[in-house]
Amino acid sequence: MKFCSNCAAPLKRRVPPGDTLERWVCEQCGEIHYQNPKLVVGTVPEYEGKILLCRRAIEPRYGYWTLPAGFMENDETTGEAALRENLEEAGARVELSAPFSMVSVPRVNQVHLFYRARLLDLDFKPGVESLEVALVEEAQMPWPEIAFRTVSVTLKHWFADRARGSFTFHGEDIK
Amino acid sequence: MKFCSNCAAPLKRRVPPGDTLERWVCEQCGEIHYQNPKLVVGTVPEYEGKILLCRRAIEPRYGYWTLPAGFMENDETTGEAALRENLEEAGARVELSAPFSMVSVPRVNQVHLFYRARLLDLDFKPGVESLEVALVEEAQMPWPEIAFRTVSVTLKHWFADRARGSFTFHGEDIK
Numbered sequence: 001m002k003f004c005s006n007c008a009a010p011l012k013r014r015v016p017p018g019d020t021l022e023r024w025v026c027e028q029c030g031e032i033h034y035q036n037p038k039l040v041v042g043t044v045p046e047y048e049g050k051i052l053l054c055r056r057a058i059e060p061r062y063g064y065w066t067l068p069a070g071f072m073e074n075d076e077t078t079g080e081a082a083l084r085e086n087l088e089e090a091g092a093r094v095e096l097s098a099p100f101s102m103v104s105v106p107r108v109n110q111v112h113l114f115y116r117a118r119l120l121d122l123d124f125k126p127g128v129e130s131l132e133v134a135l136v137e138e139a140q141m142p143w144p145e146i147a148f149r150t151v152s153v154t155l156k157h158w159f160a161d162r163a164r165g166s167f168t169f170h171g172e173d174i175k
Numbered sequence: 176m177k178f179c180s181n182c183a184a185p186l187k188r189r190v191p192p193g194d195t196l197e198r199w200v201c202e203q204c205g206e207i208h209y210q211n212p213k214l215v216v217g218t219v220p221e222y223e224g225k226i227l228l229c230r231r232a233i234e235p236r237y238g239y240w241t242l243p244a245g246f247m248e249n250d251e252t253t254g255e256a257a258l259r260e261n262l263e264e265a266g267a268r269v270e271l272s273a274p275f276s277m278v279s280v281p282r283v284n285q286v287h288l289f290y291r292a293r294l295l296d297l298d299f300k301p302g303v304e305s306l307e308v309a310l311v312e313e314a315q316m317p318w319p320e321i322a323f324r325t326v327s328v329t330l331k332h333w334f335a336d337r338a339r340g341s342f343t344f345h346g347e348d349i350k
Contacts, residue, residue, distance in 0.1 A: 003183040005208070011180075018303055020263075021248065033180070035249050036213045039286060073196065074210050077279035077348040078286060088195075099277060099346040102288075104252035111214060111253060113277075128193055169344035171274045173252040 006031050037109040040150075041081040042069020043117035044158050045094045050135040051155065052119055054089050056147055057131045064147035065136075067114060067154065068092065070129075082115045090133045091125040094118060101157055101170040103150040112150040116158075116167060149174050181206050212284040215325075216256040217244020218292035219333050220269045225310040226330065227294055229264050231322055232306045239322035240311075242289060242329065243267065245304075257290045265308045266300040269293060276332055276345040278325040287325040291333075291342060324349050 002011045002024055009028035016023055016032050024033040044067060045052040053065045068089040072081040079096055086092045097116035104111050119135075126133045136142070138159050146152040153172055161167040177186045177199055184203035191198055191207050199208040219242060220227040228240045243264040247256040254271055261267045272291035279286050294310075301308050311317070313334050321327040328347055336342040 002180050003178060005177050005180050005186075008178040008183040034246070037247050037249060037251075038211045039214060071209070072212050072286075074212060074284045075281050076212075077281050077350075078277065078346070079279070079348065080281075099344060102253065102274060102277075104254070106250050106252050106255075109249045111247075169274060171253070173254065175252075 002033075004029060004031055005033070035109075037104075037106075037111055039072040039078070039081075040069055040110050040112045041072045041078050041114075042067050042085050042112070043082050043094055043096065043115045044100060044154060045086060045090070045092055045117045045119045047119035047122070047135055050137045051141075051158070052090055052092055052124065053134055053136050053142075054126065054130040055132045055134075056129065057126070058129050061147035063131065064145050065142050066147040067151050069112065069114065069151075078113055079115070082113075082117070086117070087127075089127045089130050091123070091127060092133070093120040093123075095120055098167070099169060100167065101150075101154040101172065103153060103171075104173045105150060106173070106175065112148075112154075114154045177208075179204060179206055180208070210284075212279075212281075212286055214247040214253070214256075215244055215285055215287045216247045216253050216289075217242050217260050217287070218257050218269055218271065218290045219275060219329060220261060220265070220267055220292045220294045222294035222297070222310055225312045226316075226333070227265055227267055227299065228309055228311050228317075229301065229305040230307045230309075231304065232301070233304050236322035238306065238320075240317050240320050241322040242326050244287065244289065244326075253288055254290070257288075257292070261292070262302075264302045264305050266298070266302060267308070268295040268298075270295055273342070274344060275342065276329040276347065278328060278347045278349055280325060280349050282350070287323075287329075289329045
């Protein structure tokens with residue numbers, strides 16, 4: 001059972017007039033409660049050819065390695081979200097470059113977006129959601145311990161593009 | 176006043192433990208009701224150098240011209256959302272090419288994403304949210320009657336990239 005956030009009446013599942021999908025609808029105040037995917041935004045922070053990774057201090061995937069990233073908040077741009085997540089998770093100051101990868105994960109209703117970024121100094125330190133933060137070169141990448149496929153896909157594109165000598169934008173789906 | 180969608184208790188604004196921002200929190204069941212930006216996904220559908228535009232039959236910007244685009248739904252990828260919106264708004268079948276532009280609009284908590292696309296046939300027709308649908312060439316673009324800045328910015332990049340002979344991905348903010 002779900003309730004209306006405006007008037008606390010019970011919600012019903014039905015297709016609103018002119019719509020094609022079932023929604024949570026309030027029959028008391030008429031509000032339609034849409035549910036939409038969330039954006040997760042982060043970076044691939046590079047320093048002298050190494051990539052900054054965070055080891056997760058939270059579930060899911062506690063103890064696994066990831067790129068600095070997190071849910072985009074209201075009132076910010078994707079770039080601001082990327083900078084904020086770098087600071088929060090890795091205490092890392094970066095300069096953003098172009099958007100690099102965008103990966104849809106419909107199973108969890110998320111779209112993950114990563115920017116290329118240049119780490120500005122070595123004064124990084126784990127935030128409350130990270131156990132440790134480290135600069136890792138390609139040969140030392142802990143592939144079996146990467147937390148999410150969106151992250152391993154993004155890192156693989158990054159190393160492949162670097163090897164080619166040219167970075168492009170990558171759109172992908174994980175189904 | 177807002178209410179918990181799980182238990183119908185009144186919500187309070189406060190900063191949850193370990194968080195840095197105020198959220199809508201239920202003090203009865205403990206649920207934190209996050210609010211996040213929404214993705215709007217569409218295409219720049221091209222046919223023999225002309226672009227398919229829709230004239231809006233709904234507010235906001237009733238009567239103004241736009242690209243086929245709309246809110247991404249749960250359970251779909253960004254590409255699936257783009258194809259669905261082309262069909263719903265313009266009855267248009269397209270083949271998607273690469274993601275082309277991504278524009279943050281923090282004032283309305285949205286991120287707009289447009290793919291390049293090739294219109295597959297001329298059997299398009301307005302959906303319920305469009306007054307008319309038309310193929311428009313650059314010289315005839317109704318610039319003062321474009322519904323949204325995300326759309327005019329995207330169209331301007333598209334024509335500039337075409338003039339250069341090379342399309343790239345564009346990340347932008349509208350503040």
